[in-house]
Amino acid sequence: MYQLHYRLQQKEATIGVVGLPLAVEYADRGFSTIGIDLDDTRVQKLNDGVNYNDDLEDDRIRRLVAEGKLRATPSYDEADDIDVFFVCVPTPVTEHKDPDTAYIEAATASIAEHLRPGQLIILKSTTYPTTTETVVQPLLEDAAAEKSLAMGEDVFLAFSPERIDPGNETYTLENTPVVVGGVTPTATDLAEQVTAQVIGEVHTVSSARVAEMEKLLENIYRSVNIALVNELAQVCDRKCTKVPSRLCPRMRPDP
Incomplete structure (x- = not known):
């Protein structure tokens, strides 16, 4: 733990990110950053200094790649060198509307093959509460046990919503x-500590499942408000002829 704390403090830690925007932020703060993407085309573009994300500046990408702070790889072969993994993979639903954690499990399994002391894994994908502890943690624990590593002492796991x-x-x-x-x-x-390197306001909560619930609550709040406004818009868009004249100015006779 103390070794990783020091490497983060000195910006000597290597950051691995599945997701370009976050990778760019860490590279811009001076961290050696590896973007992991299974799409060979995107990997080649990034390593050539070509931006494929509309929310990022082209010059910024070219500069970070030229400085050697940012690069991409289509595999986890270099995962042994990574100190902090950010997992930002999709979390779709099945045809029965159940959560599909296949991408999370696949990314975790790939990371698990390269576990070593002093690594931190942070899940950022939007998902249901307990995913970190019931889906990700068991996969890491099995791999850690094979290498005589202990979760919470040698390898660390957290959730922070994207x-x-x-x-x-x-x-x-x-x-x-x-x-x-x-x-x-x-x-x-x-x-x-690692999140505060790129984000100005970081709040700690008591557990991973509390952080997962926070993101779920945020999404529910947004969805309910969007639905409310959409319904209200339909009401407002109805023709005034369906409303009593005393309530609709357009139906009142001209003075």
Whole structure:
């Protein structure tokens, strides 16, 4: 734990990110950052200094790649060198509307093959509460046990929801508050430390499942408000002929 704490403090830690915007932020803060993407085309573009994300500046990508701070790989072969993994994979639903954690499980299994002491894994994918502890943690624990590593002592796990609003120039990744919650207090502390390197306002919570619930509540709040406004818009769009004349100015006779 103390070795990772020091490497983060000195910006000597290597960051591995599945997701370009977050990788760019860490590279811009001076961290050696590896973007993991199974799409060979995107990997080649990034390594050539070509930007494929509309929310990022072309010059910024070219500069970071030229400086050697940012690069991409289509595999987990270099995962042994990574100190902190951010897992930002899709979380779709099945045809029966059940959560599909296949991408999370696949990414975790790949990371598990390269576990070593002093690594921190942070799940950022939007998912249901307990995913970190019941889906991710068992996969890591099995791999850790094979290498005589202990979760919470040698390897650390936390959840911090991704909060990116594409196209929003006011609230960016840097100034949008986030929460972090680890499966152990040490994991929470490390997750807070690494997150605070790129985000100005970081709030710690008591557990990973609390952090997962925070994101779920946020999504529910947004969805309910969007649905309310959409319903209200339909009401407002109805023809005034369906409304009594005393309520509709357009139906009143001219003076």
